[in-house]
Amino acid sequence: MKKILYTLSLGLFLFSCKTETKTETQTITKQEDKSLTEKVVKETKKYPENLVKVFNAHGGLDLWKSMRSLEYTQEKPDGKEVTTTDLYNRKALLASENYAIGFDGQKPWLLNKTDKEYKGYDPKFGYNLMFYFYTMPFILSDDGIKFSEAEALTFEGVTYPGIKISYDNGVGATPEDIYILYYNAETFKMEWLGYTVNFVPGIDTKELHFRRYGDWQEVNGLLLPNTITGYGFKDDKPTTPKAPNVFTNVKLSTTAPDAAMFIKPEQAKFVD
Template structure:
């Protein structure tokens, strides 16, 4: 499900979870507190208010406390927002020969806007402005997949657990599991009706009881454009692999997606995802996420 319409998701990936929305910056705060510049910026008061609201909400339940502890273990929600927009290469490779998705992308974590550039053609782009999906490519084969859906999907894998603090998100504590010989706290994520593109999606997240770090993600994909008659794909199991710290935020280096077996274990390895070229961008021009003049609008 995607919150770039309203979640404020993991996602991420055909595991391809749909995205959820991070609340947009309060425009009054922006107008009053941000000195006029030519770069994208956000007032510190917005970050503080957003973090305090998330901490209060998550602290009201045992499942929420586990998610908050995971955010802290991964560098902290305040640091996540203070760092600004994030750039990374997300190389999604199905092992059955189906369409790969490989792009460099920059995502505004404050208001969920994104611009992707093809890893094989630097002139081919697509994106999401917060209201419009667009694509700019010489050939339709440059992006042989649903770019509107994919615009924020990688963030809702790579941005875990920080993307779990939005509106319409419900957290449920499940029984603990043992994964790779370690005890795991398990939290199920569901969404209110009308939240995002695919409110019937769910995620089941494994957090190490010792380190509080995210270890694995189970999920389904129910995006209506993929399942026009309803329903969803079989549940999958995504293994979180490696560690890499950028500007104080801990990220994985890759993911391995498997079919989930009947005994709730990872089965056949079906997708390999590698993430690289990670950085935070704090000098982007204000029009960076706007629709290019010669781009095609996808949702009109």
């Protein structure tokens, strides 16, 4: 009888321990979930409500911020150009058969692989120029950005509400740039980007240029452009389309790219 009582008491004790451990684990898990929820809520409060809806329509800012690397390919006149970017520190590499442009986190560099003079875009801006357009709307979650309501854009009878983006002093190479994101009023997907240009000599820095979005592809749960089409412009309005920029072999990953790929090769030159 004593053995039976002892066994029963031991069983109740072990069951009690397991229950307490399970309850404690559940409490910790709930606390972690609550902390994560509070962090996301706090993060999204920085942005206008309609911009958060745009983020969500494209897969969500939380999912975007979990990604570490982005890669895509573009067809250029002299061959394919592959762009790889570390999404945490924005180190970048644009690699093609004839040249490579990189950013090591401090300075951009250029490697000319031919004997001919390099005549491509300025590496100082070129290493992340298309990346900035490509990662819309998520790139607008960067620090140092200010938001305000913009006048809506009407094109071919459709009206698109707008969100104006400006920058704090010292943010980016050209903090005086202005961007306006125009979105579909029903789906909240991004449709247009209006922007000023301050890094090209001889261009009116107040006039809006335009790129059209809408051709999206899903990559790891996020909507990213399949094509982006530049437009002619007049009086801060788009006019006629140009040849689109096409993006293929798009890869998003939660794993960081190899840091060595962004280091300037010995034959390359830093660009001031």
